[in-house]
Amino acid sequence: MEAHHIRIPVSGTPAGATSARQEIAEGIRAWATSLEPELLDAAELVTSELITNAVRHAHDGPITAGVDLDGQALRIAVIDTSADIPEIALPDDDAEDGRGLFLVAALSDRYGFDPLPSGKCCWAEFEFSASLRTVATHLPLQRS
Template identity: 40%
Template sequence: MEPQHLSISVPGTARAVTDVRHQVVAEIRGWGLPADSSAVETVALVTSELLTNAVQHAGQGPISVAALLKDDTVRVEVSDASPTLPTPGLPDEDDEHGRGLLIVAALAVRHDVETTESGKRCWAEIPVQHEPTPHSPLHVPLPRR
């Protein structure tokens, strides 16, 4: 697959999370990912979780979202102006918040947070699997006699 890149400036509002998630999904569907790949839905969920954390904890400062496709991996990056690094917690089963980083860790093959000159960047990498679809012919070599 050809390398692809998307970068979006985001207002620090809860409504922005939904809008940006839809923008990211619409863009990456055009990158040639397999139609039956679960990577698109995984990227949408990871984007939502990382962006929600930035909106809730970084305030109204500048936030940006980037998605990059390189080889067989989509990397999602969310940057904000807060120097405070996120810390995953262990929420009680009745808690309505606190699971975002755990979800990201479960879905990504790699993830981390990096400090930047203007704050921090949280990122996660999601593999793109190339699985045959029911409509794809399978080529099985026959043994020679």
Template identity: 45%
Template sequence: MTGGRGRAAAAQPTGPQWCIDRYVACDTAPARARHDVQLSLRAWGLDHLVDDARLIVSELVTNAIRHTRTGAVGVSVTRLSGHVRIVVTDDSSTLPARVPPAADAEAGRGLQLVDQLATRWGSQPLPTGKRVWAELPTHG
């Protein structure tokens, strides 16, 4: 990913490819994270994953900012054998929960969207917060 304090690994023809960055928890973080994940996927020749990955990143980063008191959000994307894993970390220990929104609610469907787009997703507590991850297959 570009800019910021994170490190970007050079894309390699074999082995895992990854990028990671941290964003201040503010209104511009989801857009910056979407852009950086898009750049990584395009550099890896995975253009067909860009739209779904952007939506997943947007939802997970927005949830981290909106539902926690975190000061920063970490985002990584890793290309592994057969799939791409997107990980969002924050310093809140509260794990995400799928709560069905009211039929007329204008928000609250983010995790349902992640569930529909990702082949697998989940969350894990960390000593300093949590990680929420989602996977997309690299083959069409």
């Protein structure tokens, strides 16, 4: 089975985050046209939250966003240079932000972070149901 990958640099600006989110979402949709729309929508939202958090909290240094599709799972990962440990929090009802990791946890099958020598990798995974695995393993490679 051929795996699919996207890795892109993310500019540490709101415009860079928007561009990266769109490129990742387009890649996922191009690979996974036979997957459930709910999974695709959730993957796009999780991608948006992880990239936005990196841009907001990793002020200096490079940011890289990526997605891997291997027929069993879709894994979204964002690497940044901040050593700050992400924490899930529930903000006050009237707060305008602070719900990102809560959404990531609620929508993905697994999520977490891995410390790196110069920062961290925040990730989320979506498993495919057994009926969708056959479709995912036969998708044509769009990008690498």
